[in-house]
Amino acid sequence: MAMQWLPPDWPGNFWAHWAVFTVIIVAFILVMFLAFTWFERRALAIMQARLGPNRAGPFGLLQPVADGLKVLLKEDIVPAKGDKLVHWLAPVVAFVPAMLIFAVIPFQGGALLADLNIGILYIVAISSVTTVGIFMAGWASNNKYSTLGAMRQIASVVSYEIPVVLSVVGVVLLAGSLSLQQIVAAQDIPFILLQPLGFLLFFIGALAEINRTPFDLTEADSELVAGFNIEYSGIKWGLFFLAEYAEALAISAIVTTVFLGGWRGPLLPDWLWFLVKVGIIFFVIVWIRTTIPRVRIDQLMALAWKFLFPLALLNLLITAVEILVWPEVSLWVFVPVNIAIAIVLIVLWSKFFKLGWGKVEV
Amino acid sequence: MATTAKTKEVVINTEPFVVNFGPAHPSTHGVFRMRITLDGEVVVDMEPVFGYLHRGIEKLAEERTYTQVIPLTDRLDYLASMSNNLAYCLAVEKLAGIAVPERVEYIRVIMAELQRIASHLIAVGSFVQDCGAFMTPYVYMLRERERILDLFEMVSGQRLTYNYMRVGGVSQDVPDEFIPALAKFLKEMPGWINEYDRLLKDNEILLARAKGVGILPRDLAIDIAASGPVLRGSGVKWDIRKADPYSIYDRFEFDIPTGTVGDCYDRYRVRVEEMRQSLRILKQAMKGLPRGEVRSEVPHLIRPPAGEAYGHIEAPKGDLGFYLVSDGSIAPYRFHVRAPTLINLTVLADMMRGWKIADAIVIFGSIDICMGEVDR
Numbered sequence: 001m002a003m004q005w006l007p008p009d010w011p012g013n014f015w016a017h018w019a020v021f022t023v024i025i026v027a028f029i030l031v032m033f034l035a036f037t038w039f040e041r042r043a044l045a046i047m048q049a050r051l052g053p054n055r056a057g058p059f060g061l062l063q064p065v066a067d068g069l070k071v072l073l074k075e076d077i078v079p080a081k082g083d084k085l086v087h088w089l090a091p092v093v094a095f096v097p098a099m100l101i102f103a104v105i106p107f108q109g110g111a112l113l114a115d116l117n118i119g120i121l122y123i124v125a126i127s128s129v130t131t132v133g134i135f136m137a138g139w140a141s142n143n144k145y146s147t148l149g150a151m152r153q154i155a156s157v158v159s160y161e162i163p164v165v166l167s168v169v170g171v172v173l174l175a176g177s178l179s180l181q182q183i184v185a186a187q188d189i190p191f192i193l194l195q196p197l198g199f200l201l202f203f204i205g206a207l208a209e210i211n212r213t214p215f216d217l218t219e220a221d222s223e224l225v226a227g228f229n230i231e232y233s234g235i236k237w238g239l240f241f242l243a244e245y246a247e248a249l250a251i252s253a254i255v256t257t258v259f260l261g262g263w264r265g266p267l268l269p270d271w272l273w274f275l276v277k278v279g280i281i282f283f284v285i286v287w288i289r290t291t292i293p294r295v296r297i298d299q300l301m302a303l304a305w306k307f308l309f310p311l312a313l314l315n316l317l318i319t320a321v322e323i324l325v326w327p328e329v330s331l332w333v334f335v336p337v338n339i340a341i342a343i344v345l346i347v348l349w350s351k352f353f354k355l356g357w358g359k360v361e362v
Numbered sequence: 363m364a365t366t367a368k369t370k371e372v373v374i375n376t377e378p379f380v381v382n383f384g385p386a387h388p389s390t391h392g393v394f395r396m397r398i399t400l401d402g403e404v405v406v407d408m409e410p411v412f413g414y415l416h417r418g419i420e421k422l423a424e425e426r427t428y429t430q431v432i433p434l435t436d437r438l439d440y441l442a443s444m445s446n447n448l449a450y451c452l453a454v455e456k457l458a459g460i461a462v463p464e465r466v467e468y469i470r471v472i473m474a475e476l477q478r479i480a481s482h483l484i485a486v487g488s489f490v491q492d493c494g495a496f497m498t499p500y501v502y503m504l505r506e507r508e509r510i511l512d513l514f515e516m517v518s519g520q521r522l523t524y525n526y527m528r529v530g531g532v533s534q535d536v537p538d539e540f541i542p543a544l545a546k547f548l549k550e551m552p553g554w555i556n557e558y559d560r561l562l563k564d565n566e567i568l569l570a571r572a573k574g575v576g577i578l579p580r581d582l583a584i585d586i587a588a589s590g591p592v593l594r595g596s597g598v599k600w601d602i603r604k605a606d607p608y609s610i611y612d613r614f615e616f617d618i619p620t621g622t623v624g625d626c627y628d629r630y631r632v633r634v635e636e637m638r639q640s641l642r643i644l645k646q647a648m649k650g651l652p653r654g655e656v657r658s659e660v661p662h663l664i665r666p667p668a669g670e671a672y673g674h675i676e677a678p679k680g681d682l683g684f685y686l687v688s689d690g691s692i693a694p695y696r697f698h699v700r701a702p703t704l705i706n707l708t709v710l711a712d713m714m715r716g717w718k719i720a721d722a723i724v725i726f727g728s729i730d731i732c733m734g735e736v737d738r
Contacts, residue, residue, distance in 0.1 A: 222491065223719055293494040
């Protein structure tokens with residue numbers, strides 16, 4: 001398939017490019033935020049034998065707008081003994097990085113704000129900054145629940161960053177570049193087939209990083225009620241909510257770009273393929289949310305260090321060996337091989353590794 | 363042995379802190395309050411605080427006639443009103459020496475067992491929700507509970523506080539459409555219970571969260587007089603329906619499911635199995651339901667002879683007993699409730715100590731309390 005790429009400074013010069021794509025990204029995030037909140041609530045409701053929001057507008061499509069208005073009009077409450085400046089700053093610090101990730105995500109060939117040659121590294125670095133915002137929120141709230149939630153967030157991100165990064169390195173080896181554009185261009189075979197293990201590890205780790213079920217310990221509503229954002233109301237809370245969905249959107253976009261071949265696909269226009277794939281990944285995230293319970297904090301740590309980390313290392317080793325030893329063998333040969341290796345490794349490891357029944361001493 | 367090299371240890375001083383769980387907290391099943399002392403994530407100590415829902419029902423009952431107390435019992439364990447009605451009526455009948463017709467006994471058993479299923483559905487659903495499953499199991503189980511409430515609405519007109527049973531009978535006979543509806547429910551319910559098992563029984567995360575967590579040893583369970591699924595989860599085969607048969611339970615064939623270790627998972631399994639056993643009883647009771655009167659000759663104002671009586675049943679949450687003292691007047695002289703969940707709660711602190719805060723919620727959920735009954 002011939003790829004039609006936009007020129008790097010489309011639609012004219014650098015500043016026009018910069019302005020157009022900034023607007024596109026902000027609009028994209030906000031529109032997708034509205035769409036995804038509606039989609040998540042409806043999908044959850046259908047899977048839970050309920051109806052979900054269906055009053056505001058056709059099929060409840062205007063529900064996110066109504067919710068947004070409500071959030072804007074609500075009173076902003078700051079705890080009397082909280083740190084006011086940090087309390088105010090935290091939602092911004094949490095939201096901005098999630099938005100910045102989209103600077104390097106190609107919506108279609110050439111359609112991205114900046115084709116950084118360190119794209120993946122940039123994403124890894126930027127996405128961890130959200131954690132700082134969450135910890136600021138937990139600290140500034142001067143509330144025991146929110147501090148506990150924030151501590152959990154730090155612990156989980158510190159642990160899960162490692163397997164997430166290691167599992168992406170396999171892809172980088174295959175593509176020979178850190179630039180997301182080049183990674184998509186290299187995916188004549190989607191990397192989910194070549195790196196099935198890497199995909200699973202990345203996806204699990206990413207779920208933990210963005211606090212989605214089953215790793216939503218930061219806001220664990222059955223014990224910590226809402227965790228770090230318990231003392232937030234009004235639009236500050238709304239920004240956290242926005243950040244959470246922007247992150248989920250970002251993770252869906254990253255998985256799409258890195259493992260599912262980005263915008264590439266037959267028949268449909270490129271940008272539509274990108275959206276469809278992002279939607280599918282987000283649906284999987286929602287599906288997981290309605291299906292499984294939450295793990296405990298020590299089980300979360302154990303999963304990262306005893307399961308994901310060694311497997312990510314092994315995955316990296318296997319990928320490196322394949323590329324070094326058989327450079328001229330067609331990549332298609334490695335598809336069944338890698339899938340088989342992934343299944344064997346996961347089965348073998350699950351024999352050694354138990355999520356842990358009962359008490360775990362720390 | 364003295365070491366020559368002086369090792370410098372970095373010690374971070376941490377101190378335990380107290381967190382208030384409740385009385386307004388999504389996982390306290392009402393207005394229960396726990397003052398948990400935490401060391402990081404680990405529960406060091408727990409102090410339960412009751413009484414936020416205290417309405418003085420025991421005192422109120424002393425100023426009402428024996429029939430007027432029945433609506434008060436509805437409001438004890440409001441998730442199992444039928445069982446409360448039954449236990450109270452049994453106590454009064456024992457006190458006044460009233461016999462009830464055959465048909466009433468069968469209707470009462472049907473209602474009590476339906477109520478057990480309804481209560482266990484809530485218990486299991488909220489327990490899995492406490493484990494962190496986002497609402498799905500809870501809504502699924504509410505869906506089936508709704509069917510039971512429909513049946514109750516048919517016979518009593520109410521969906522929560524039924525006020526259905528009377529001393530010496532029930533308020534009215536079951537309508538004609540009740541039995542076919544019950545038969546339909548009995549046909550469909552086993553499939554639903556199997557559906558829960560498919561979704562939950564071998565769920566890896568649920569196993570990790572519940573298996574081996576919050577173990578209540580057999581001896582301790584007996585010592586604190588625990589009852590119901592909490593006791594049976596610890597492996598004690600004790601069920602009032604078999605141990606001290608009341609009504610006509612000796613005519614039915616059913617098993618008492620028990621756990622082995624006494625952890626949260628066992629208590630959850632016992633509840634699910636009890637639902638199956640209740641369905642067995644319901645099937646037999648529906649088949650044997652005779653025709654006849656639904657009320658015996660009882661005076662409008664019951665004046666039991668002076669004395670005392672204790673009637674207890676196996677309510678969904680445990681051994682529910684009513685202790686009545688009569689002085690020969692129209693109102694009870696003393697009215698006391700043996701609330702199973704209050705007694706089961708007394709062991710909560712022992713079960714929680716040393717577990718993580720997330721486990722504490724799961725352990726608490728596995729006891730299945732109802733604050734209406736605990737605080738009375």
